[in-house]
Amino acid sequence: MEVAIQCRNLRKTYDQKVEAVRGVDLTIYAGECFGLLGPNGAGKTTTIEILEGLLTPTSGEVEVLGRNWQTHERELREQLGISLQETRLSERLSVRETVELFASFYRYPNSVESVLEELSLGEKADAWVGKLSGGQKQRLAVATALVANPKVLFLDEPTTGLDPQSRRQLWDIIRQFQERKGTVLLTTHYMDEAERLCDRLAIIDHGQIIAEGTPAELIARLTGHHVVEFAISGMTDGSDDQVWKRLPGVQGVRTDDGLLCLQVNEPHETIPALLAEVCKQGARLEHLTTRQASLEDVFVQLTGRHLREE
Amino acid sequence: MADTAQQARRTNGRWAGYWHLLLARMKELQREPEVIFWVFGFPLLLALGLGIAFRDKPADIASVVIVEGPNSQKLVALLRQSPEHGAIRADVLGERTTLDQFRLGKYALVVSMDDQGVHYRYDPARPESVLARSQVDDALQSAAGRKNPINTVATAASEPGARYIDFLIPGLIGMNLMNSGMWGIGFATVDMRQRKLLKRLIATPMRRSDFLLALMSSRLVLMVIEVALLLGFGALVFHLRVEGSLLAILLIGTLGAVSFGAIGLLTACRAQKIESVSGLINLVMMPMWIFSGVFFSYERFPEMVQPAIRALPLTALNDALRAIILQGAPLSSQFARIGVLALWGVLCFVLALRWFRWS
Numbered sequence: 190m191e192v193a194i195q196c197r198n199l200r201k202t203y204d205q206k207v208e209a210v211r212g213v214d215l216t217i218y219a220g221e222c223f224g225l226l227g228p229n230g231a232g233k234t235t236t237i238e239i240l241e242g243l244l245t246p247t248s249g250e251v252e253v254l255g256r257n258w259q260t261h262e263r264e265l266r267e268q269l270g271i272s273l274q275e276t277r278l279s280e281r282l283s284v285r286e287t288v289e290l291f292a293s294f295y296r297y298p299n300s301v302e303s304v305l306e307e308l309s310l311g312e313k314a315d316a317w318v319g320k321l322s323g324g325q326k327q328r329l330a331v332a333t334a335l336v337a338n339p340k341v342l343f344l345d346e347p348t349t350g351l352d353p354q355s356r357r358q359l360w361d362i363i364r365q366f367q368e369r370k371g372t373v374l375l376t377t378h379y380m381d382e383a384e385r386l387c388d389r390l391a392i393i394d395h396g397q398i399i400a401e402g403t404p405a406e407l408i409a410r411l412t413g414h415h416v417v418e419f420a421i422s423g424m425t426d427g428s429d430d431q432v433w434k435r436l437p438g439v440q441g442v443r444t445d446d447g448l449l450c451l452q453v454n455e456p457h458e459t460i461p462a463l464l465a466e467v468c469k470q471g472a473r474l475e476h477l478t479t480r481q482a483s484l485e486d487v488f489v490q491l492t493g494r495h496l497r498e499e
Numbered sequence: 500m501a502d503t504a505q506q507a508r509r510t511n512g513r514w515a516g517y518w519h520l521l522l523a524r525m526k527e528l529q530r531e532p533e534v535i536f537w538v539f540g541f542p543l544l545l546a547l548g549l550g551i552a553f554r555d556k557p558a559d560i561a562s563v564v565i566v567e568g569p570n571s572q573k574l575v576a577l578l579r580q581s582p583e584h585g586a587i588r589a590d591v592l593g594e595r596t597t598l599d600q601f602r603l604g605k606y607a608l609v610v611s612m613d614d615q616g617v618h619y620r621y622d623p624a625r626p627e628s629v630l631a632r633s634q635v636d637d638a639l640q641s642a643a644g645r646k647n648p649i650n651t652v653a654t655a656a657s658e659p660g661a662r663y664i665d666f667l668i669p670g671l672i673g674m675n676l677m678n679s680g681m682w683g684i685g686f687a688t689v690d691m692r693q694r695k696l697l698k699r700l701i702a703t704p705m706r707r708s709d710f711l712l713a714l715m716s717s718r719l720v721l722m723v724i725e726v727a728l729l730l731g732f733g734a735l736v737f738h739l740r741v742e743g744s745l746l747a748i749l750l751i752g753t754l755g756a757v758s759f760g761a762i763g764l765l766t767a768c769r770a771q772k773i774e775s776v777s778g779l780i781n782l783v784m785m786p787m788w789i790f791s792g793v794f795f796s797y798e799r800f801p802e803m804v805q806p807a808i809r810a811l812p813l814t815a816l817n818d819a820l821r822a823i824i825l826q827g828a829p830l831s832s833q834f835a836r837i838g839v840l841a842l843w844g845v846l847c848f849v850l851a852l853r854w855f856r857w858s
């Protein structure tokens with residue numbers, strides 16, 4: 190498989206004290222959608238901006254499309270579409286004028302009209318940017334990246350702050366870009382987004398990659414496929430995890446927000462045993478649900494924290 | 500779908516980015532009512548206001564007040580007899596009000612008379628007060644029979660070319676070029692940096708030199724409008740006579756706009772917040788407002804600081820504009836001033852480029 194983006198042992202220290210990125214290795218293949226998933230301050234933006242050639246790493250090597258930033262900057266810029274985490278575009282230009290402006294920087298840009306159409310901005314083409322809603326502004330930011338007719342698309346938190354419908358719309362746009370053989374690197378702190386949109390992802394925390402793989406792989410490797418959550422009262426034995434760990438098919442136990450969570454592969458084996466145990470202890474079951482395991486569980490398993498601390 | 504996209508695909512030439520940047524900048528400016536006011540409206544209002552203020556109040560009429568008393572009518576009669584009675588307006592008021600009005604500045608001089616003679620009460624710090632004293636004194640003395648040993652003839656210099664408004668208009672043009680250069684480049688750059696737009700722009704293949712060039716070009720377009728507006732306004736409303744060539748004026752204007760653009764760029768080269776650059780811009784402009792002879796001649800300042808004042812870019816610009824507009828001086832005679840302006844421009848531009856931060 191052809192490699193689109195590669196970096197080795199990437200480090201970035203701000204002002205000689207803040208270690209934002211601490212040794213990141215990534216290999217992203219052409220045509221895939223790769224996600225960097227992590228909580229606030231994890232180092233996602235720093236990493237992606239180094240890969241975009243906008244920040245110089247303190248140490249480490251970066252290669253994009255087989256070239257590096259020191260020697261081939263112009264050539265690379267022609268082939269990348271970039272959307273930063275927060276850019277406030279000029280409010281007094283219209284949507285079309287803004288996309289036209291960005292198109293004019295590239296030698297072979299996409300047609301402005303077709304990009305506006307694709308991002309459902311056709312109706313708003315003549316509206317001033319200042320008058321757009323948050324979601325429309327996010328789509329415009331992606332439009333300025335797509336009009337480059339890029340081989341690689343970098344999107345830093347493209348869906349943060351969007352309602353579920355706008356998010357899905359943006360996912361569709363990203364998938365269409367991928368269908369045209371495009372490579373996508375995006376950052377997010379929504380695990381459902383990472384799970385559904387990304388072919389592969391890296392979970393990043395405190396500037397380091399703590400897990401990498403396809404969403405299904407990560408879930409299968411690190412937790413059971415299912416999570417059984419329950420609450421009980423009147424337990425004689427205290428809340429000793431060992432009791433639950435001994436149940437058949439249980440791979441891990443944790444408490445989360447007052448609920449006990451069992452990571453299991455076969456709920457139909459575990460649940461009857463769980464009920465029997467509750468009975469034997471003379472306790473009463475207050476609550477019981479089972480659900481599919483998610484990347485959130487992976488993250489909690491790895492760090493003991495939630496991805497988004499409310 | 501893919502086919503139509505293929506057909507619609509275009510190829511951009513070398514200058515497409517530059518033109519679009521310039522176009523976008525001009526559109527933005529045009530859509531910003533505040534900018535239109537500060538760049539075009541404000542200087543015109545200033546010229547109008549100051550022009551009228553100094554035209555409708557000929558400086559040589561002295562307002563004086565005579566203290567009511569046994570001799571007040573005699574004083575009035577004496578003043579009326581004098582050959583200069585047209586230049587003096589005298590009111591008679593009670594002693595109390597007299598002093599109040601004098602203190603408030605309505606009258607320049609208080610005159611009273613008793614057995615010892617005529618008393619003047621004047622304020623040596625107010626030029627018109629000093630002037631009124633000598634005018635009234637002259638008038639009284641000659642009315643009382645003094646003969647002047649030499650005959651003199653005075654002509655009022657109120658024809659176009661020698662009035663305050665003639666001095667003012669070139670100064671306003673200079674000040675305007677400074678203001679809009681500093682704000683138009685300095686403020687705009689930091690605003691774009693704060694909005695992360697600069698960073699977004701350099702994430703494209705846009706040439707950084709094109710960006711700076713477009714910014715400067717937009718200033719030049721505005722410069723032509725600013726100069727034409729103020730000159731045209733002066734000519735139409737105040738019958739200002741433009742003695743020098745328009746080409747020379749535009750060339751000096753271009754140099755001024757570019758130099759102040761460079762100074763603006765240097766002020767803005769690192770600032771992250773518009774608040775900090777606003778302070779910086781005002782700090783840089785303040786001394787020039789005061790010292791560079793916009794509203795009054797800098798000859799009033801002590802001899803010692805004159806060389807420093809002449810080294811200021813706005814002084815060079817104002818002096819060159821005045822020489823060309825009012826005296827019809829050729830461009831070649833402005834060599835030194837052009838040198839001063841150009842030196843500031845080049846120096847600031849080089850430093851700005853060296854220290855400039857895009858993010």
Ligand SMILES: Nc1ncnc2c1ncn2[C@@H]1O[C@H](COP(=O)(O)OP(=O)(O)OP(=O)(O)O)[C@@H](O)[C@H]1O
Pocket residue numbers: 203204207208209227228229230231232233234235236274378
């Ligand atoms: N310019 C900077 N100077 C100093 N420290 C910085 C700078 N930019 C980021 N940091 C620090 O580096 C760390 C990583 O920041 P980064 O922006 O990469 O995180 P992130 O994963 O993108 O977070 P978020 O989800 O909030 O966008 C943070 O602790 C941040 O405070």
Ligand SMILES: [Mg+2]
Pocket residue numbers: 233234235274345346
């Ligand atoms: Mg970020």
